[in-house]
Amino acid sequence: MDRPRNVGGADRVLRGVLGVWLSVVAVAAYLDDRRVTALVSAVAGAGLLQNAATGFCGCNAALGIDTTTDADDE
Structure with a gap:
């Protein structure tokens, strides 16, 4: 199933950076x-890295948030 992207631009970069940082913290x-700190950090970091890699965030979808622009699709 191909999900539409709803994470783009600076939001996507920030999620990637925070995901890596949380992985190091873990x-x-x-x-x-x-x-416990390691587990929570690892799960949060993995989630943010998944968002950055796929460009899709389930929470954004549920809240109707879309940070992509037409320029991101090129």
């Missing part, structure tokens, strides 16, 4: 034996 928390 590894650091895991190494520091903070399992």
